[in-house]
Amino acid sequence: MSDRRAAVARAVVGRRRELDLVLAAVTAGRDVMLEGPPGVSKSTMLRAITALWGVPFVLVEGNAELTPARLVGHHNPARVLREDYSSDNFVAGPLVSAMQDGGFLYIEELNRAPEDTLNVLLAAMAERELTVPRVGTVTARPTFRVLASMNPFDDVGTARISDSVYDRWCRLVVGYQDETEEAQIVRARTGVDDDGLVADAVALTRATRGHPDLRRGASVRGAIDLTAIAVELRALGSHDGDHPRIVLDAALLALSARIAVDDAFDGTPEEVIIRIWEDRFFSRPGVPRRDRTASTSTTPSS
Structure with missing residues (x-):
């Protein structure tokens, strides 16, 4: 673990305690929510960890347009007209891609995402698998993690996060550096x-x-x-x-x-x-x- 921390720390200025906590959580198989203002190295820490692990870093911006279909994926309309629905013409969204590749799905500004989108996300987090209509069940690889960030000081276009959502994550508050x-x-x-x-x-x-x-x-x-x-x-x-x-x-x-x-x-x-x-x-x-x-x-x- 100390070697891993040293390797990650080279990509981040300071943040020793935060790096220890995030690295310990993801290594233990847990999902992490980082809460803090913009520009406090939240995504930098996570990118450094994924680079060390050699897994994809899948970034998604939380907003009103992040529908369940955009998160999960969709069937190619042109191919559906020719071939009907099948798993072959399914275009994986960021959630399914991260599960299949064992990557880190990072949702920026989680509290801007619609509630029905969060429900899909929580189901995948709880079971580590997701049933996609006309495709089947997608099972996540062991390195799959769901990470999120929120800015607690911005209330424009945001929604209150429910207790059930908080219950799925390990939460870390990240403040400004010295x-x-x-x-x-x-x-x-x-x-x-x-x-x-x-x-x-x-x-x-x-x-x-x-x-x-x-x-x-x-x-x-x-x-x-x-x-x-x-x-x-x-x-x-x-x-x-x-x-x-x-x-x-x-x-x-x-x-x-x-x-x-x-x-x-x-x-x-x-x-x-x-x-x-x-x-x-x-x-x-x-x-x-x-x-x-x-x-x-x-x-x-x-």
């Missing part, structure tokens, strides 16, 4: 070795989480994009190389769509980002704060 690990992720994903820029990008992104004027902050993906954009702005000569102004432009572009203002806040995402930027660059001990009116009176540009 600042050091997020900086490592940004460096790894961007190839940027400018510690100052990476630190600023991570700090601005992390400051959006828990901000009093925001109901949703940005994931580490925001810091990754911010860093990459800032590097390109610097290469273009934007703001004559003024680092704080380059970071502001990059932050407005990378973070504004990833945050959501609170309903009680009468302002825009851009205004919140500018305030966070000002606090980062002009509110440090011993550094005079720039006049807010002067710094926000014009739209940042290159």
Whole structure:
């Protein structure tokens, strides 16, 4: 087990405890639900484990269009007209494919899937086999697992998960990584070795989480994009190389769509980002704060 963990850990920054728990659960033959905000390495951990095991990773997006037929599969209409229904003209869906190949079926945003689709899924999980009309019984290979993720902070287009659904999974809550690990992720994903820029990008992104004027902050993906954009702005000569102004432009572009203002806040995402930027660059001990009116009176540009 320790060798397996070491092999998986090489593909993931940090997450030692979470990796241990997920690896132990799937090795024990259990299905796992990962609950947490976007960008916390949920799918990365699972992809690393499937790569180690050498089994397929079958990704399905949970949404209202994920019907039982799309999950299980369907008969080819053209062939049905010529040949009638048969197992030969059945096109396997992600659930049946994962069962037949012994793969990991990963359903992203499980709580967006319709209830009747979840019922089909739970039956396959309970019995490790599925009866498909006009095809027969599909029996899962031993390495077949059903994995799922949910974002508990997003209630748009989601449904309450019933106790019977929760009862089928081992549930693991996954939160944001610490600042050091997020900086490592940004460096790894961007190839940027400018510690100052990476630190600023991570700090601005992390400051959006828990901000009093925001109901949703940005994931580490925001810091990754911010860093990459800032590097390109610097290469273009934007703001004559003024680092704080380059970071502001990059932050407005990378973070504004990833945050959501609170309903009680009468302002825009851009205004919140500018305030966070000002606090980062002009509110440090011993550094005079720039006049807010002067710094926000014009739209940042290159």
